[in-house]
Amino acid sequence: MLNTRTDNPLTAGINITHTPQPCTLVIFGGGGDLTRRKLLPAVYNQALEGELPANFAVLGFAIEKMDDSKYREFARKGIEQFSRNPLDKAFWADFEKRFHYLQGSFDDPEAYVELKRRLEEIDSNFGIPGNRVFYLAIPPALIETCVCQLKAAGLVRPVGDHGAFSRIIVEKPIGRDLESARKVNATLCNNFDEQQIYRIDHYLGKETVQNILAMRFANAIFEPLWNSKYIDHIQITVAEEEGVGTRAGYYDTAGALRDMIQNHILQLLSLIAMEPPWIMDADVIRDHRQNVLNCLRPVTSENFDRHVVRAQYGPGFHHGEDVPGYRREAGVSQDSVTETYVALKLFIDNWRWSGVPFYIRTGKRMPKRASEIAIQFKSVPPILFNANHDHPLEPNVLALSIQPNEGLSLRIATKLPGAKLRIFPVKMDFRYGSTFGEQSPEAYERLLLDVMAGDATLFMRRDAVESSWAWVDNILNIWASSRTRWIPEYSAGTWGPLEADRLIESDNRKWRLL
Amino acid sequence: MAAAMIQQANIPKIITQPLKRVHIADIETELGMLWGQFDRESGGGHTVMRACMSNLIIYCDTAEEAAVVSQEIPTIVDVHPARVLLLIGDGHPSDGSLEALISIYYAPLEDGWQVCAERIDVVASPAATERLPSVARSQLMGDLPTTLWWASRRPPPEAGEVFFQLAELANQIIYDNMGWINPIKGVSAMTRWVAAQQNEQVVYNLAWRRFAVWRKLLGQMLDPQITPNALESLRVIEISHGPHALPMTWLLVGWLASQLNWQPVDGKRLSNSELIWKFHNNQHEIKITAKRLPQGEPLLYRLLLDWSHATSENRLCFERLDNDRIGIVEALSTIPAHVFAAQIPERATLVSAQLAHRNRDKIFENALKSANAMAAVFQP
Structure with missing residues (x-):
C-alpha cells in the first residue's frame, strides 16, 4: 500500500490525519438510488473542496443500460438535486470525465473480466496505482455473489504485499439476524481480509457522533461525571417523521428493531458508554466499543415486558395532513405486526454503568425528525435550592443533537435576577452550523474519505455486528414465540404509544420532549 | 425591533x-x-x-x-x-x-x-x-x-x-507577504525574527495556505507510486507567477528545497521579471527559474517540472486554467491531462481557517528556513 505519509516528503504535513489515497471507486449498484442521492454528490462535494486525491476515478457497475455519457448525465442530475454545493458547471465539465460506467450482471463472470479491463484502463488514464474501493450499494442478497465474483476475477489484492489496495464497503443491513449476519460476514471474510472490509453505518459519520469522543475525552469536566455516581439515566431517541414510504418491501420484513436499533442506535450507545481508549487507533476504539456491547444485559422473557415495547403507527396527522396507518400503506400487509416503533430500557452491566438505565426509542411517523442522545444527571440533594418537594429543580441535562441540527446543549439552573431566590433552568445551546458557519460535510463524504485513507475507526467490525445481532435476537425470538397478532398502536404524528410512556414512567422518569 | x-x-x-x-x-x-x-x-x-x-x-x-x-x-x-x-x-x-x-x-x-x-x-x-x-x-x-x-x-x-x-x-501571528514592496528583504527580516523566537508561538504566512493546493498536487502527482524516481531526479523547474506573487514563489521553492534536501548554491536576478536559483542535492544540480508575468493576479500560474535524463524525457506541467481550476498540460507531460479543483480562497477564508490551527507547522518553518538560505546566497 502506498504510504504517502512516509514515502513521499512532499506529502508530509498535508492533512496528516487523513490522506485519501489515489484510487478508483467502483460502485456496485452504480445506477441506484443510494448512488444518485448520496454517493455521487458526496464524491462531487469532496472533489470541489479539493479533498479527493488527484488521481481518482469512479466506475459505476450495474445492470441498467447506460454508457459513460449517460452515466455522467445520471451523476450530474443526482448532484444537481442532492449535493450540498450547487453544481459548478465549469468544474463539472472536467470532473465528469472521471465518471465511467460498466453495464453488467453481478453474477456474470464475463462482466468481471470486463470490469478488470476497464479498471486497468482507468488506472492508466488517471495515474492510479491499481487501488480500488468497491462500494456495494446493492441489496443484501447480492453481496455474496459480488464478493465471490470479485475474488474469482482476481480483483481482490491481498493485504500487506505493499502493492495496491482493495477495499470493500458494505451497506447495512448485515443480515437480518445473528445467523444470517454470520453468513454474510463469513462470505466477506473468506474473500477479503477484515482490514479491507468497511461496514458502513452513516450515523457514525455525522459530526456530532464524532464529537462524542471529542467531548468526552478532550474535556476534563465531563468524564469524571460520566458514570453511575452522577448520571441518572440516558435517553437515546431516533425519531423519523416519514412513514414507511417506498421502503415497504424491505421495511415490512425488517421493522424498527432491525432497521434502527441493531445498527445505528447500538453503535451510538457504544460510543457514549465506552471506556477511554488509550490511542486514537481504529482497532483500539472498536475494541472499546465492543466491550460495551459485550456488557449489554440480555433481555429475557422474565423481564421482557418491563424492558421492551413495540408498536405500529395508526392513522393520524402529519403537519396537519391526514396520513394512513402503517397497515394501509402501499406494499404493507394488512395484518402486518411489523413494529414501526420500539422503546427499550437496557442496562450495561459493568462497573461504570451499573444500575444506570438507558432508555431508547425510535419510530416512524413521529411529530418531527429528531435524533438525540440526552445524558440526564442526578438531581442535587433536596436541600437549599432544591428543598421544595413540590417543585424540585430540573436536573442538568447534556443533550447531543444528531439531526436535524447537529450540536449540543447543556441545561443548567441559574438564579433569576431580582431580590427573590428563584431558580430557573437555562439551556446553553451550541450548534455546529451557527457557531462555525461552515456546512458540515455529509456523513457519506467523511466516510468515503476514511475508506480511501484506510481509517476504519467509524466502521463496524465483524464482532460488533454479531454482538449486536446476538442481543437483538433475544428480543426477536421472544416476539416470534408470541402468538399474538396484536401490536400496540400510536397515532401518526405523536410520540409513540402509551405503553412506552408507562415503561419509563414506572421508573419515575419521563421521555424528553424534543 | x-x-x-x-x-x-x-x-x-x-x-x-x-x-x-x-x-x-x-x-x-x-x-x-x-x-x-x-x-x-x-x-x-x-x-x-x-x-x-x-x-x-x-x-x-x-x-x-x-x-x-x-x-x-x-x-x-x-x-x-x-x-x-x-x-x-x-x-x-x-x-x-x-x-x-x-x-x-x-x-x-x-x-x-x-x-x-x-x-x-x-x-x-x-x-x-x-x-x-x-x-x-x-x-x-x-x-x-x-x-x-x-x-x-x-x-x-x-x-x-x-x-x-x-x-x-x-499565541499565533498571521501575516501575508503578498504585496510586500521589497519581498527579498521582507522574507529575510521575517525569517530572522521567527528564528529568534524561543517560545511556542505559531507564526504563519497566508501565502503558505494560499498555495496549499499546489503542494497537494505536487505531492500526489510526483508520488513515487505515480511517477517513480521523479522526486530524486528533478533537474529543472520553471515557475510563472503573477505580479506580487514572488514571495509566494520563494516560499514554494523553499518548501521543495527543505523537503527534498536541496542546498541552495546560487541565486540571481536575470532581469526585472526573472530570477534563477541553483540547488544541489548531493547528486546533481537543480535549476529553478521564476518568471513574473506582466499582468494577472498574485498567483502561481504555471509550473513545469523536468526530470528527463539521457534515455527518457519526463516532464510535468501544471497550469492555472482559471480562478477555480488547475490543469495538467498534456502536450508537455508524461501524465495524462487532468483538471483539478483549485479555487482561490479569499483572504478572509484563509484567516478564518488558520485561526483554528494552533500548532506550529514544522514543514512551514523548514520552508521558511530554506527560503532564508536562498536569500543568503542571492545576489541582488
Missing part, C-alpha cells in the same frame, strides 16, 4: 450594527450595554448567547487597509467566533490621539440570537501608534487564545515596537 437599526453585512447570515464611538475606558461596559440593548430591541425573552473561540487582534497601518479588513470580518467570525480588536496605527482619530469604536456581530438562530463577535476598533494617530498594544492588552478576553493578524503591507519586523509588543500578546 432591532431590524430597524441593523444593517446587513456582506454575508446575510451575519448581522452587525453600526460602529459606536466610546471612551476607551468604557469599552467593556459599552459592549455589555450593546448586548442588553440588542436583546431588548429584538423583542426580548430570547437568550442571547455568545460563542467565542479566540481574541483576534488585527493590525492595519491605514484606514484604507482597515476598510478592506472590515468587509472581511463577517466571513471570519462566521466560521470562527471571536472578539476582534481592529487596530489602526496611522489613522486619523476624530478627537485626540486615540479613538475607540465598538460593535457586535450576531447570527439569527431558530429561537434566539447568537452573538458571534464583538468588535473593538482603536484608531491611533501616527504619534500614538505605540500606545495601541496597551489598549489591546486591556481588551483581551481571558481563557481564550489570541491571534495577531498583521494586515499591514509592511513586513512585521519593519514596524518595530508596535509589532513586537502586539506579538507578545499573541
Whole structure:
C-alpha cells in the first residue's frame, strides 16, 4: 500500500490525519438510488473542496443500460438535486470525465473480466496505482455473489504485499439476524481480509457522533461525571417523521428493531458508554466499543415486558395532513405486526454503568425528525435550592443533537435576577452550523474519505455486528414465540404509544420532549 | 425591533450594527450595554448567547487597509467566533490621539440570537501608534487564545515596537507577504525574527495556505507510486507567477528545497521579471527559474517540472486554467491531462481557517528556513 505519509516528503504535513489515497471507486449498484442521492454528490462535494486525491476515478457497475455519457448525465442530475454545493458547471465539465460506467450482471463472470479491463484502463488514464474501493450499494442478497465474483476475477489484492489496495464497503443491513449476519460476514471474510472490509453505518459519520469522543475525552469536566455516581439515566431517541414510504418491501420484513436499533442506535450507545481508549487507533476504539456491547444485559422473557415495547403507527396527522396507518400503506400487509416503533430500557452491566438505565426509542411517523442522545444527571440533594418537594429543580441535562441540527446543549439552573431566590433552568445551546458557519460535510463524504485513507475507526467490525445481532435476537425470538397478532398502536404524528410512556414512567422518569 | 437599526453585512447570515464611538475606558461596559440593548430591541425573552473561540487582534497601518479588513470580518467570525480588536496605527482619530469604536456581530438562530463577535476598533494617530498594544492588552478576553493578524503591507519586523509588543500578546501571528514592496528583504527580516523566537508561538504566512493546493498536487502527482524516481531526479523547474506573487514563489521553492534536501548554491536576478536559483542535492544540480508575468493576479500560474535524463524525457506541467481550476498540460507531460479543483480562497477564508490551527507547522518553518538560505546566497 502506498504510504504517502512516509514515502513521499512532499506529502508530509498535508492533512496528516487523513490522506485519501489515489484510487478508483467502483460502485456496485452504480445506477441506484443510494448512488444518485448520496454517493455521487458526496464524491462531487469532496472533489470541489479539493479533498479527493488527484488521481481518482469512479466506475459505476450495474445492470441498467447506460454508457459513460449517460452515466455522467445520471451523476450530474443526482448532484444537481442532492449535493450540498450547487453544481459548478465549469468544474463539472472536467470532473465528469472521471465518471465511467460498466453495464453488467453481478453474477456474470464475463462482466468481471470486463470490469478488470476497464479498471486497468482507468488506472492508466488517471495515474492510479491499481487501488480500488468497491462500494456495494446493492441489496443484501447480492453481496455474496459480488464478493465471490470479485475474488474469482482476481480483483481482490491481498493485504500487506505493499502493492495496491482493495477495499470493500458494505451497506447495512448485515443480515437480518445473528445467523444470517454470520453468513454474510463469513462470505466477506473468506474473500477479503477484515482490514479491507468497511461496514458502513452513516450515523457514525455525522459530526456530532464524532464529537462524542471529542467531548468526552478532550474535556476534563465531563468524564469524571460520566458514570453511575452522577448520571441518572440516558435517553437515546431516533425519531423519523416519514412513514414507511417506498421502503415497504424491505421495511415490512425488517421493522424498527432491525432497521434502527441493531445498527445505528447500538453503535451510538457504544460510543457514549465506552471506556477511554488509550490511542486514537481504529482497532483500539472498536475494541472499546465492543466491550460495551459485550456488557449489554440480555433481555429475557422474565423481564421482557418491563424492558421492551413495540408498536405500529395508526392513522393520524402529519403537519396537519391526514396520513394512513402503517397497515394501509402501499406494499404493507394488512395484518402486518411489523413494529414501526420500539422503546427499550437496557442496562450495561459493568462497573461504570451499573444500575444506570438507558432508555431508547425510535419510530416512524413521529411529530418531527429528531435524533438525540440526552445524558440526564442526578438531581442535587433536596436541600437549599432544591428543598421544595413540590417543585424540585430540573436536573442538568447534556443533550447531543444528531439531526436535524447537529450540536449540543447543556441545561443548567441559574438564579433569576431580582431580590427573590428563584431558580430557573437555562439551556446553553451550541450548534455546529451557527457557531462555525461552515456546512458540515455529509456523513457519506467523511466516510468515503476514511475508506480511501484506510481509517476504519467509524466502521463496524465483524464482532460488533454479531454482538449486536446476538442481543437483538433475544428480543426477536421472544416476539416470534408470541402468538399474538396484536401490536400496540400510536397515532401518526405523536410520540409513540402509551405503553412506552408507562415503561419509563414506572421508573419515575419521563421521555424528553424534543 | 432591532431590524430597524441593523444593517446587513456582506454575508446575510451575519448581522452587525453600526460602529459606536466610546471612551476607551468604557469599552467593556459599552459592549455589555450593546448586548442588553440588542436583546431588548429584538423583542426580548430570547437568550442571547455568545460563542467565542479566540481574541483576534488585527493590525492595519491605514484606514484604507482597515476598510478592506472590515468587509472581511463577517466571513471570519462566521466560521470562527471571536472578539476582534481592529487596530489602526496611522489613522486619523476624530478627537485626540486615540479613538475607540465598538460593535457586535450576531447570527439569527431558530429561537434566539447568537452573538458571534464583538468588535473593538482603536484608531491611533501616527504619534500614538505605540500606545495601541496597551489598549489591546486591556481588551483581551481571558481563557481564550489570541491571534495577531498583521494586515499591514509592511513586513512585521519593519514596524518595530508596535509589532513586537502586539506579538507578545499573541499565541499565533498571521501575516501575508503578498504585496510586500521589497519581498527579498521582507522574507529575510521575517525569517530572522521567527528564528529568534524561543517560545511556542505559531507564526504563519497566508501565502503558505494560499498555495496549499499546489503542494497537494505536487505531492500526489510526483508520488513515487505515480511517477517513480521523479522526486530524486528533478533537474529543472520553471515557475510563472503573477505580479506580487514572488514571495509566494520563494516560499514554494523553499518548501521543495527543505523537503527534498536541496542546498541552495546560487541565486540571481536575470532581469526585472526573472530570477534563477541553483540547488544541489548531493547528486546533481537543480535549476529553478521564476518568471513574473506582466499582468494577472498574485498567483502561481504555471509550473513545469523536468526530470528527463539521457534515455527518457519526463516532464510535468501544471497550469492555472482559471480562478477555480488547475490543469495538467498534456502536450508537455508524461501524465495524462487532468483538471483539478483549485479555487482561490479569499483572504478572509484563509484567516478564518488558520485561526483554528494552533500548532506550529514544522514543514512551514523548514520552508521558511530554506527560503532564508536562498536569500543568503542571492545576489541582488
